[in-house]
Amino acid sequence: MTEETRKNRWKNWNFWFKVGGGIIVAVLLYVIGHKFASIELEEEAMKYEDVKKRVEEKHDQLEETQKKLDNIKNELRENNQEYEETQEVIANRNSIQDEVDKLAGQVTEKKGEVKELKKEIKDKNKELQSVTGEIKEAKGKPITLSAGKFVVGEDLPANRYKVTPNGNGNFFVNDGVDVNVILGNDGDFYESEYVFEAFEGDKIELTSSATFTPVE
Missing domain, CATH: 1.20.5 (Single alpha-helices involved in coiled-coils or other helix-helix interfaces)
Known part of the structure; x- marks a missing residue:
């Protein structure tokens, strides 16, 4: 090569x-x-x-x-x-x-x-x-009622009365229809006496004792 x-x-x-x-x-x-x-x-x-x-x-x-x-x-x-x-x-x-x-x-x-x-x-x-x-007092003794309900002719004779309070309380006749007053001596809202005519069968209610004196 x-x-x-x-x-x-x-x-x-x-x-x-x-x-x-x-x-x-x-x-x-x-x-x-x-x-x-x-x-x-x-x-x-x-x-x-x-x-x-x-x-x-x-x-x-x-x-x-x-x-x-x-x-x-x-x-x-x-x-x-x-x-x-x-x-x-x-x-x-x-x-x-x-x-x-x-x-x-x-x-x-x-x-x-x-x-x-x-x-x-x-x-x-x-x-x-x-x-x-x-007002002149009529003949007859005053009647004192305690607090409670009464009927004229049974508990109180029919007559004309002057009511005087023995305390302070309400006084109604015939559920307040005929009479509705506050009895007492403590102010202008109280009545020291009240005169009304009680007829046979009237219903009286007192929340305090009161004296009923017959008057003419």
């Missing part, structure tokens, strides 16, 4: 060695690049899934927050309605209280008028007695 032939053969081997080495390097680079690309894609996919999961969680949180907000709005609406109803009740109560106060004032005024009228009646009775003279 000549020297020239050896050189050519070596050149061919060297060429193919370089070509093969280049191919191997290219393959390795492709494999390595593909591997890194796969890793990056997997990481990107993981990041996407993580972001998607977080978005879904935030969306759920947003819906839950919206529900709470709706509940709060409903509660505020109900509370506002209750507040308006309460204000209306307070206004009605104040109106009623004003009417009560007004009526109470009228009652107090009427009581004063009644007191004045009783005083006037008492004064007129005194004037009448001074003009016509004192």
